[in-house]
Amino acid sequence: MTRHQVSGKPTILITGAAGRIGSLLRRTLPHDPALKEHFKGSFALKVTDILDPGPGNKEDEVFVGTLADPAFVASMFVDGSVRAVIHLAGYPREADWDVLLDANIRSSINIWEAARKFKVERVLYASSNHAIGFYPRSRTIDSTMPQRPDSRYGLTKVFGEELGFLYAYKFGIRSFSMRIGMFLPEPTTHRGLSTWLSHPDMVALAKVGLTADYTCEIVYGVSDNSRSFWDNSAAQRLGYHPQDSADAYAHLFPASDLAQDDAAEHFQGGPYINDGLTSSPAFRAELDKD
Numbered sequence: 001m002t003r004h005q006v007s008g009k010p011t012i013l014i015t016g017a018a019g020r021i022g023s024l025l026r027r028t029l030p031h032d033p034a035l036k037e038h039f040k041g042s043f044a045l046k047v048t049d050i051l052d053p054g055p056g057n058k059e060d061e062v063f064v065g066t067l068a069d070p071a072f073v074a075s076m077f078v079d080g081s082v083r084a085v086i087h088l089a090g091y092p093r094e095a096d097w098d099v100l101l102d103a104n105i106r107s108s109i110n111i112w113e114a115a116r117k118f119k120v121e122r123v124l125y126a127s128s129n130h131a132i133g134f135y136p137r138s139r140t141i142d143s144t145m146p147q148r149p150d151s152r153y154g155l156t157k158v159f160g161e162e163l164g165f166l167y168a169y170k171f172g173i174r175s176f177s178m179r180i181g182m183f184l185p186e187p188t189t190h191r192g193l194s195t196w197l198s199h200p201d202m203v204a205l206a207k208v209g210l211t212a213d214y215t216c217e218i219v220y221g222v223s224d225n226s227r228s229f230w231d232n233s234a235a236q237r238l239g240y241h242p243q244d245s246a247d248a249y250a251h252l253f254p255a256s257d258l259a260q261d262d263a264a265e266h267f268q269g270g271p272y273i274n275d276g277l278t279s280s281p282a283f284r285a286e287l288d289k290d
């Protein structure tokens with residue numbers, strides 16, 4: 001299903017627009033003066049999801065369908081107006097390969113292929129902290145460290161980051177992978193004191209991705225939490241200055257419910273680590289070494 005409102009303006013395409021992050025960005029980005037200036041006066045949104053994202057702004061073009069279908073994806077780009085994609089659509093947690101292949105792998109391939117064919121300037125990608133979940137919490141890692149996926153889901157996010165790399169350096173499409181921590185109105189767990197990303201900070205990070213000068217960046221989608229596992233200097237250099245901090249909620253979660261030697265407590269990926277875990281603890285200890 002497609003509802004067209006052709007405006008002739010440059011457009012930003014938001015995928016996963018019926019979802020939590022997509023609906024926030026859809027609501028907020030059109031009113032941002034800095035973005036209007038960046039797009040030399042005005043821009044429009046195209047929004048897509050496998051579920052109907054609802055009417056939203058009057059001018060939005062809405063496309064309902066699966067991104068696993070390349071013809072459907074191409075139909076959103078064919079008018080040549082798409083300048084930037086914010087690619088959020090996907091299955092957002094651990095699942096069987098059958099689910100992840102369509103939602104996270106085929107969909108991402110189709111988005112980047114369309115971006116190449118229709119000369120899109122940049123793709124912002126919703127990666128995840130589960131792309132690096134197998135780092136111990138005792139290490140503060142930046143965006144240059146090799147990925148360490150903690151799940152099939154995390155591995156699909158590694159794949160998306162690497163699609164961004166290939167299409168940036170091979171085809172000149174700017175790539176901005178956001179390793180999102182825990183996007184919620186407020187932290188709800190002890191681990192969230194490290195990984196929380198507030199709604200305003202999500203918007204701020206997307207604005208950096210839409211306007212900054214870069215070729216291929218991996219950044220952390222995290223607020224200004226003093227307990228963060230991540231060195232987010234790459235995002236800061238590009239102009240990301242988070243306004244919120246999980247520190248304000250620290251009194252609500254004074255300690256984890258888990259023992260220190262529980263793998264979910266030891267590694268950054270938290271509960272994703274224990275999901276299906278059968279390897280020996282001795283083997284996992286290798287991951288603590290620098």
Ligand SMILES: NC(=O)c1ccc[n+]([C@@H]2O[C@H](COP(=O)([O-])OP(=O)(O)OC[C@H]3O[C@@H](n4cnc5c(N)ncnc54)[C@H](O)[C@@H]3O)[C@@H](O)[C@H]2O)c1
Nearest residue numbers: 016018019020021050066067089090092126128180182183
């Ligand atoms: N929310 C978080 O804390 C968090 C953390 C890390 C990464 N992320 C990533 O950010 C993105 C958005 O997260 P969210 O919390 O808004 O998730 P969400 O589940 O609320 O939204 C994802 C949207 O993608 C759509 N979708 C799924 N498969 C699709 C397909 N084949 N074609 C078209 N649309 C499809 C869904 O219908 C859904 O509306 C996801 O890719 C997720 O993996 C989120």
